[in-house]
Amino acid sequence: MVDLIQILVESYNNPWVYMLLAFGYAVLVAVALPIPIEIALLKPLVEQNWGFLTEVSIAIAAGKTVGAWLIFVFGLNVEGSVRKWSGRWRVAAWVVTKAQKFVGKTGYTGLYLLLSIPLMSDTIPIYVYSLFNKEGQSLEQNMFLIANFLAALNRVAILGAAFFAGKNLFNL
Numbered sequence: 146m147v148d149l150i151q152i153l154v155e156s157y158n159n160p161w162v163y164m165l166l167a168f169g170y171a172v173l174v175a176v177a178l179p180i181p182i183e184i185a186l187l188k189p190l191v192e193q194n195w196g197f198l199t200e201v202s203i204a205i206a207a208g209k210t211v212g213a214w215l216i217f218v219f220g221l222n223v224e225g226s227v228r229k230w231s232g233r234w235r236v237a238a239w240v241v242t243k244a245q246k247f248v249g250k251t252g253y254t255g256l257y258l259l260l261s262i263p264l265m266s267d268t269i270p271i272y273v274y275s276l277f278n279k280e281g282q283s284l285e286q287n288m289f290l291i292a293n294f295l296a297a298l299n300r301v302a303i304l305g306a307a308f309f310a311g312k313n314l315f316n317l
Contacts, residue, residue: 157188160197167201168208171297175212179266182209182297183304190308198305206297209260213271213293217286220275227276244277252284253292260296263304 153170156162167185174182182205189198231237247255259270271293278284 153185154188160200164201164204168204168211171205171208172212172215175209175267175271175293176215177268179268181264181266182300183264186301186304190305195305198301202298202301205301206294209267209297210290210294212267213275214286214290216271216275217278217289220272220278224276224278241277244273245279245283248274248277249279249283253288256284256289257292257296257299260293261299261303263300263307 153163153166156166170185171182174180185201185205186198189195189201228241231241256270256274259265260267274284274289
């Protein structure tokens with residue numbers, strides 16, 4: 146993990162490599178790494194390289210969307226087994242029922258808002274919204290992916306605004 150971050154930081158002066166690595170890192174963050182993606186945004190933020198930050202943001206949003214697509218497909222294939230398995234235990238069945246209701250009730254807006262929170266792990270919300278998508282009926286794939294992409298961009302915008310406000314507030 147530390148090696149991946151080091152490689153990312155060292156590639157900063159080669160924009161295409163940095164964006165490709167940020168893309169790959171975003172896929173991994175969505176699929177398996179329970180850490181925030183903001184690590185890939187620190188250097189452009191600190192250097193106030195707003196144009197490059199915009200490009201990296203698009204690469205990250207695309208990577209997170211690809212990762213979300215992989216999880217969405219996985220969720221569709223595994224959800225039936227999860228429901229069948231959970232039927233064996235009352236507590237597990239209760240958790241699955243509540244999770245399905247939560248996903249159905251909050252839908253794309255809930256997913257978008259959760260994924261827009263800076264420094265939050267993306268892995269858990271993406272899995273929850275994919276695995277408890279009640280037979281693919283609560284969330285449609287394309288809208289699920291659009292919500293992921295737009296939330297990634299929104300998250301960067303919030304982070305950038307907070308950084309800019311903090312910098313001006315403390316005269317850094």
